Amino acid sequence: MKLRVNVVLLLVNLLSGCEVESPQISITEPSAATRFLSGGENSGYSRVLESRPFVFPEDHGSHPDYRSEWWYFTGNLNNETGRRYGFELTFFRFALAPSVAERSSAWGTNQAWMAHLSLTDGRAARFIADERFSRQAIGLAGNNLNPFLLRLEDWSVASSGPEFFPLKLTAGTDDGEIRLTLTAIKNPVANGDDGLDQKGPEVGNASHYYSVTRLQASGEIRVGERTERVSGLAWMDREWGTSALSRNLEGWDWFALHLSDGRDLMYYQLRSNQGNASPYSSGTLVEADGRHRTLSPDEVSLTALDYWQSPASGAEYPVGWELAIPTEQIQLEIQPLIPHQELDLTVRYWEGAVIATSMAEEGSLSGRGYLELTGY
Numbered sequence: 001m002k003l004r005v006n007v008v009l010l011l012v013n014l015l016s017g018c019e020v021e022s023p024q025i026s027i028t029e030p031s032a033a034t035r036f037l038s039g040g041e042n043s044g045y046s047r048v049l050e051s052r053p054f055v056f057p058e059d060h061g062s063h064p065d066y067r068s069e070w071w072y073f074t075g076n077l078n079n080e081t082g083r084r085y086g087f088e089l090t091f092f093r094f095a096l097a098p099s100v101a102e103r104s105s106a107w108g109t110n111q112a113w114m115a116h117l118s119l120t121d122g123r124a125a126r127f128i129a130d131e132r133f134s135r136q137a138i139g140l141a142g143n144n145l146n147p148f149l150l151r152l153e154d155w156s157v158a159s160s161g162p163e164f165f166p167l168k169l170t171a172g173t174d175d176g177e178i179r180l181t182l183t184a185i186k187n188p189v190a191n192g193d194d195g196l197d198q199k200g201p202e203v204g205n206a207s208h209y210y211s212v213t214r215l216q217a218s219g220e221i222r223v224g225e226r227t228e229r230v231s232g233l234a235w236m237d238r239e240w241g242t243s244a245l246s247r248n249l250e251g252w253d254w255f256a257l258h259l260s261d262g263r264d265l266m267y268y269q270l271r272s273n274q275g276n277a278s279p280y281s282s283g284t285l286v287e288a289d290g291r292h293r294t295l296s297p298d299e300v301s302l303t304a305l306d307y308w309q310s311p312a313s314g315a316e317y318p319v320g321w322e323l324a325i326p327t328e329q330i331q332l333e334i335q336p337l338i339p340h341q342e343l344d345l346t347v348r349y350w351e352g353a354v355i356a357t358s359m360a361e362e363g364s365l366s367g368r369g370y371l372e373l374t375g376y
Helices: 032-038
Strands: 068-078 084-095 111-121 126-135 141-144 149-152 155-159 167-172 176-184 196-198 206-223 226-243 249-259 264-272 282-286 292-295 301-309 316-325 330-336 342-344 348-358 366-373
Touching: 068 176, 068 206, 068 348, 068 366, 084 155, 084 176, 084 206, 084 226, 084 348, 111 141, 111 149, 111 167, 111 176, 111 206, 111 348, 126 149, 126 342, 176 226, 206 249, 206 264, 206 282, 226 249, 226 366, 249 316, 249 330, 249 348, 301 330, 316 348, 316 366, 330 366
Parallel strands: none
Antiparallel strands: 068 084, 068 226, 084 111, 111 126, 141 149, 149 155, 155 167, 167 176, 176 206, 196 206, 206 226, 249 264, 249 366, 264 282, 282 292, 301 316, 316 330, 330 348, 342 348, 348 366
């Protein structure tokens, strides 16, 4: 599960001449992401109606006939002395109309792109975040498949050879930068029902969703004036669709954890506007050898432990959690690397590096990962 947002109000000037079909809402509202997903006219776009086998390398590339999709990378990194860092780099593609209008200008396109970069320095208790926008025209943004290249101006994710992996991630702002190489340790896994991730009872209210849950990361990270050689573990999520959330949903709490026993855990809790967990919440547990299974909401217990209130937005986020899966002998306390990891960008949400420790009496299980909180 990953954030999809209404960036139409910002992108109209970039994409003048495109038919805009999205609901006109304030993109700074806490529920803007969910309202965008549940509203608007979807006719003309492809819909996710059934599962299908993922085909690689094709499915690593763009699916422009669907309304939106993203490529999402997060990771926890250490320098040589153990100083901890986190990063997020996400590319979003949005179709503003189901087809390209006939135009003589080379600037004409029906596709808009946005990218987010965030960096966390645990020791300095520093968090930075930035975003970029562009149209898919004259080489400003877009995706090539052979070889794989995802770019928005000078931010990019690129294969270093004929195979998809290893990938080179390059993105930076005045405040920070990443130059990382990611190599897959495990194969892609299909989330949900063989990659069909149903978000509610409505027909077509779903996405195609797969993950590469364990990647070896190495390279350089800069936060402020400090540049470090780093290494660690990263995560890749891929999701695309046209409509993915019911109107009565307020947001979600999404966890992605690398566990110390070699397992990887993804779980998202969809929340209704009454604060209840949706029965369409779901997750995936990946064994050390790559075998995986879907987790139902009946198997997973989530309890908020600690909260942080943003001085910028006033939003109060549950940044500390207890996560338990009794059938898998998992009982973890999850705490943020630093509390203030709110991305106060076009759409405001909290996403940051977290640390997991065992809450079992004789447990030694631990982990690191990322947590995303929306709708607060």
